[in-house]
Amino acid sequence: MSAQLALAAVAAAWAAASLWPLLAVPLAAALLTPRPLTRRRPALPDPATLLRQLHPGGALTSTRLDGAEVAVLEDIDGLAAVLELGDTATLASEPLPPLPPLATLLPTTAGDAPEIRLQLLITTTPPTEDAAYRSLTSGRVPSRQRVLLTVRARRSGGYTRATLEQSLLAAVRRATRQLNRAEVPVRPLSAASALKAVEESANHAPDSALHETRSAVQLGTHAHAVFALAAPGQAALLSLPTSRTTLAVTATSRSPAVETAVRLTVPSSAGSALRRAEEALRQAVDGKLHRLDGTHLEGLARTLPFGAAATGPTAALTGLLANDRLLASPATALSGESAESPLAADPLDLVLGGDGVALGLDRHGAPIPIRLFRTLPTRVTLIATLRCARLLVTRAAATGAEVVIQSTDARAWAPLLQPGGPTSITVFDRATNLRTPTSTHPQLVVFDSGPAPAPHPWRTTLLARPHLRPSDVEAMRESDLVLLQSLPEPQATLAAEALGLHESASWLPKVGPDMLAIVITGESIRWANLSWPQHERHVANR
Structure with a gap:
């Protein structure tokens, strides 16, 4: 987690309003220099420990909004809350109404307000490779699908916590109001529900060991690999040969573009499973993707609930140094090549829901x-x-x-x-x-x-x-x-x-x-x- 240490050093120095940033920035740059990567970490007994591992120094608290408990994660990047779209407790599984474009869920841009980032997180569990069942469903019925929306207010720019929380809750209200108008059921996750969502999305089991290599992250019995995509929505992503496929589409109030990433989760015991899943993904998106080798742990953090932080350590670093203005494209900072697309149109061509x-x-x-x-x-x-x-x-x-x-x-x-x-x-x-x-x-x-x-x-x-x-x-x-x-x-x-x-x-x-x-x-x-x-x-x- 050298990236998080680098950011912490710069954030502390900047808050001190002294010459310390001049020393902290070179230190951060040294910490961010790529190096051979194979790291084993202590076992993670529960999802709360996993969340702290992925967000060093972070704290999960709760607040109230319109009578409902809302879990709030505070980390170095800012404050984040998670909403769930659809009613997954019902027996009848109907497709969700079309989602509004992410642009309409964002608050209006104000120069003196914190940056708001929204991340639509679609996690799909496909059925097994049973030929008869796939023939019956034509591959159109996921075993399970969950749609979450992370709302994040970014700290960059020196905002107080009170200002961040006020902006976060206002953004949650706006997103909820717009989704209700589109007849999309939506509710905030409580702290307990949010931890369950993290556990499910990460395939975390009690006392899972975390092993990070350049090409993947192994968490317990499963391996995760993250890719930046050039196109935000592909229906074929719902039927990839994985244990779970996670599509993350992120928009920001400071840019007319979206970032798109896909996380593939497969059993660690199946040696060729990740390669097969990657080949299917490349075919589904016509090769328009970039594998995030060397940063899959950060990719895992960004594609779990409470993600949506600015992509790549340099994105947060430049945000701090430029007084809340990003100096580099988030996608470029992440992967070295563009993974952005226009935000004005609806970024998804997926029919969501209808799982079971x-x-x-x-x-x-x-x-x-x-x-x-x-x-x-x-x-x-x-x-x-x-x-x-x-x-x-x-x-x-x-x-x-x-x-x-x-x-x-x-x-x-x-x-x-x-x-x-x-x-x-x-x-x-x-x-x-x-x-x-x-x-x-x-x-x-x-x-x-x-x-x-x-x-x-x-x-x-x-x-x-x-x-x-x-x-x-x-x-x-x-x-x-x-x-x-x-x-x-x-x-x-x-x-x-x-x-x-x-x-x-x-x-x-x-x-x-x-x-x-x-x-x-x-x-x-x-x-x-x-x-x-x-x-x-x-x-x-x-």
């Missing part, structure tokens, strides 16, 4: 994704044939979720364990101890008898029944999601009364075996064509 597990297709042939895995424990009741149950289980597994099946008839599920089936499925003939699920390792527990497994965030419990019995009605009413195949008249009536389906109930006895009713309890009902790609048909029919 694709349960089937609508009447237009488009996937119907449901967020089976959420921050809330989720309860599902499935009344369907074993063939359908197997199909839905394989689709959940294709998104990368762990699937645990606890069944009195374990042999009925054994075909899923044969070669050619998903590798993340285990089958037991009784209740078993369950691993604690997380946002990066969600869990589906399928059971057909006994009490439901204990609820937990990122755990979905699914009660599987071949027929609807009166004794199942209470469990159905308590479920967040009910999935129904065609039912005989008596069972259809029972389901309709339990779920308040009214006129929709008349369709349950009439639909074919390839149709599935998706009932979000108390909200809506949708009909999905299960569709059966050849490989899925083979697994389900065993």
Whole structure:
């Protein structure tokens, strides 16, 4: 972190209003001189420690804004807060409304006000490379996607903390107001939620070791590499062969341009995974990118929540020395070549949202994704044939979720364990101890008898029944999601009364075996064509 030490030296000297800057600047330049890079750092027990490692001297505090808690990170660059766009707690996963251009979210430029930087951070987890599932979704349904907006007020120019906080909160209010006008759900993250967001974005696990090399940063079981892009939005970025892809688009109130970066996250154990992901990225952007070798740790910091600091150590340094005016293009300071694009137009050509597990297709042939895995424990009741149950289980597994099946008839599920089936499925003939699920390792527990497994965030419990019995009605009413195949008249009536389906109930006895009713309890009902790609048909029919 020699870059941060250099900046700290200059900041302290400048604040002293003496001749010390004349000595501090040469020292900073020496610290910023490139050198061979291989560094191992102490294990990081939690995301708060990771945040302190990436923002030396930083402190995470909270303030209140319009009745809501807002986490504020204070570091050498200034103050930052994070907003979340979209409602990721809902089961129905619909695309977000088009986002306003970042230019409209920025405050009006004022020469005596701190610089405001906005960073749109889009983190996408693709499904596994399951050919049948990718055929069903055409690669258009991420397993999980999170959209965050970091708002940062920069310290450069000698502003007091009170002035910075006032400017930060004003910028948060403006961005929130503009997003609300565009009908985009938005909320500030609290300190606890912000740390969870950092943990998820970094793929951080407790006591992860940090190992920095010239070509990547390894954090625990995953490697991260960061690239500067010449074009800010590419739909193909959502389906790269990674564990997670993060797109960061940054705008500033001091420049009519945006900076764009992409961080690729892959398992460290897969030696060629990073090379494959980089090749796919270069193809997606037609080679218009620059790998940030030697600065991937700073790149990791800039592409996590609370990032959006001026890119590259020299950007912050020149900002201090020029009395809040950047002397060099941020992208040039970062990479040596341009990664900027005009800010006036909407910088994104991405359709955001619509993530989850694709349960089937609508009447237009488009996937119907449901967020089976959420921050809330989720309860599902499935009344369907074993063939359908197997199909839905394989689709959940294709998104990368762990699937645990606890069944009195374990042999009925054994075909899923044969070669050619998903590798993340285990089958037991009784209740078993369950691993604690997380946002990066969600869990589906399928059971057909006994009490439901204990609820937990990122755990979905699914009660599987071949027929609807009166004794199942209470469990159905308590479920967040009910999935129904065609039912005989008596069972259809029972389901309709339990779920308040009214006129929709008349369709349950009439639909074919390839149709599935998706009932979000108390909200809506949708009909999905299960569709059966050849490989899925083979697994389900065993």
